[in-house]
Amino acid sequence: MLTLYDTTLRDGMQAEGFALSVADKLRVARRLDQLGIRFIEGGWPGANPKDEEFFRQMPGMTLNQAEIVAFCATRRAGRTAAQDPMLAPVVAAGTRWVTVFGKSWDLQVTEGLRTTAAENLAMIADTIAHFRQQGKRVLYDAEHWFDGFRSDRAFALATLQAAQAAGAEWLVLCDTNGGTLPHEVSEMVAAVQEAFPTAALGIHTHNDSGLAVANAMAAVEQGASMVQGTVNGYGERCGNANLCTLIPNLQLKLGYACLPESGMRSLTTTARQISELVNLAPDDHAPYVGLSAFAHKGGIHVSAVQRNPRTYEHVAPELVGNDRRIVISEQSGLSNVLSKAASFGIQLTKDDPACREILQQLKTLEQDGYQFEAAEASFELLMRHGVGDRPTWFTVQDFQVHCHQGAGYEITRATVKVAVKDSEHLTTAEGNGPVAALDAALRKALIAFYPAIASVHLTDYKVRILNSDAGTAAKTRVLIAFSDHQQRWTTVGVAENIITASLRALLDGLEFGIRRTVLG
Ligand SMILES: [Zn+2]
Structure with a gap:
């Protein structure tokens, strides 16, 4: 079983145009829990009032299986972890797990932190040890790890050594700038495997080269057992590894267990609900979960797909909860209407004339800009109207x-x-x-x-x-x-x-x- 770690609520929040209220952050967390994500990074306690409030309200939320994680940097240079006021709110946030991120790249240590390599190692070790003493379990995010390894191999490995020795249970290798290529990821993860044969490794990739998903897959193939990413690939610049692509690739193509089957079948709904919550238009052409991912148009494709879907589909859409859409025929639309009606407890059969009327009205309204994906109550009223079960209350x-x-x-x-x-x-x-x-x-x-x-x-x-x-x-x-x-x-x-x-x-x-x- 691969461990899934979602950072939509932290790294995803860095995306341009991305805004979430505290209530919506809690809703996203609940959706991710229902999907079957193991770790949900909630934010950086103390970094801003919204994250603070999220962690205040979070204990009131019952989750099925997910674990909310608090995120923070290592202590600042030249003071102890206990004295660093940045770390106190992280302890107070009350999560069982904390993700600490630290520097792996000599350039970032001298230019970014303006400190020494030795102090950087001490910062990693002290911070993790401090959280361990407070009874927390720790994941270590090695920021810029691949750039660090390219620049100074021994130093990059030493940072992981410091984290592991201080009690971090996961070592997560981050391609923070998103510039690494899959074959480099393979080589470098293999080198870490060799140096830390017993460590549990994670991978955190960014999409600046369009390779976030491919890089995460390369790391998994080399033995990484945790993948980090965001729903719909939200994240700063070009985004993070898109979990809605990565998860089906790993599970359906490579046979790595990620989600229970029911979770996999709710992937499309989750992707769309979260895009509504964050108020960003969903990408219709997204792999697996996009509206067009299994849409067939044009005579030859359609007739071939109707004979055998495998002619133009790499996987069956229902595996990820998506639908095959035959654009020129109403057949698939009808079955949607029927399955929706059943879910609302409305009696409707295929031959019922009301069925076609509802479908027609749905099409007209969608043309007008209506979208019922996230407005099920309006859709239910529309259907009830179609079957003559909509009394006029006022x-x-x-x-x-x-x-x-x-x-x-x-x-x-x-x-x-x-x-x-x-x-x-x-x-x-x-x-x-x-x-x-x-x-x-x-x-x-x-x-x-x-x-x-x-x-x-x-x-x-x-x-x-x-x-x-x-x-x-x-x-x-x-x-x-x-x-x-x-x-x-x-x-x-x-x-x-x-x-x-x-x-x-x-x-x-x-x-x-x-x-x-x-x-x-
Ligand atoms: Zn990141």
């Missing part, structure tokens, strides 16, 4: 939003006219923004009829601008997450006007909440 007949802003004040007020059970209600409410004001005004009208709506609240709000080359005529896609303490659901709305898009998502969310509480 109708918004009119709405207005006013924003008043002046020196030192800002007020947003929404007015809605809602029809509920044969009566009309005009309500007004204020909020700290247009969505909050609309939400409050709607609730005022609905709560007398559906009191349980009081427990439904908005937990997240995300906006993405589609076809942004169209400037202000661009469409806006809004995703809103709701929770009623028992269940969480997400809805989507699309419109050119951001308020209209938000209202659509909001209405779906409230309808879903009412439906849940009234119908159970």
Whole structure:
């Protein structure tokens, strides 16, 4: 069994355009745990308030099997580990495991740290020994290890020796600049194997040469038993090793056990959910998990694939939870609709005319910019509508939003006219923004009829601008997450006007909440 180590929440956060709230970091961690990742690097306790908060909230989260790891640098030069204020928050974070990273490259020691080789070795050893004394288990990340080995072999090996002797249980070789080639990785990992025959080795690669996955595989072939990477390859510059490519390569191609089969089958969903959480458009052409990874277009391919999928597919899409998409036929779409319906408990068969209608509507909406991947509640409502199981709980007949802003004040007020059970209600409410004001005004009208709506609240709000080359005529896609303490659901709305898009998502969310509480 290979050990998987995810650093999406630490190295991945370095990616341009990547932002995660603390709540979303916790959600990502939960997804990774469900996937079957063994180690999840949560961040650097004390480095910024967000990481601090993550580690504060983390103990409240129950995980199936994963271990959250705190990350930090070695102590600073010229002081003891116990005196270094940077290390105290790492101990306080309360994780069982700590990853310490240290310098392996003489250039980094003299130019970066401006200290001596001997002091660098002491920094590695002292820091690890300090954490060991606090009862922690330690992974050692050897930063720039491959560049270090090229520059001064003996010194690079000495850093690993210092880490191992001080009690590090894993020695992780990092290609921090991402410039190493697979055959060099093979040679250098083999040299480490020879020098440390009993050590557990890990590999951490970056994609600056487009080789992060290939380099990690080369290291595994030489005996490394831990791979580090990020979901969708997020990371600074060109990214880290993409676990969504690396894991299937190792398990399906080379026979290294990485994930249980159920985890492997949830890989595609995980990749897409995490891209939604981090609010970065998913790469449709990503290997294994991309929307187009198993899409077939053009007559000859399609007929060959229909006869035998192996003609144009290197693996079966279902192994990684992806779908074969025949672009010119509706057949695959139909089966998607059917399997989704089953998962919502909706009775639907292939010959049911409602099935084709739902599919048609789905296509039109997707053309308009809707995406239901991360908005299952909206999709469920759409399907229920198709099969005639969508009662009208309320109708918004009119709405207005006013924003008043002046020196030192800002007020947003929404007015809605809602029809509920044969009566009309005009309500007004204020909020700290247009969505909050609309939400409050709607609730005022609905709560007398559906009191349980009081427990439904908005937990997240995300906006993405589609076809942004169209400037202000661009469409806006809004995703809103709701929770009623028992269940969480997400809805989507699309419109050119951001308020209209938000209202659509909001209405779906409230309808879903009412439906849940009234119908159970
Ligand atoms: Zn890195």
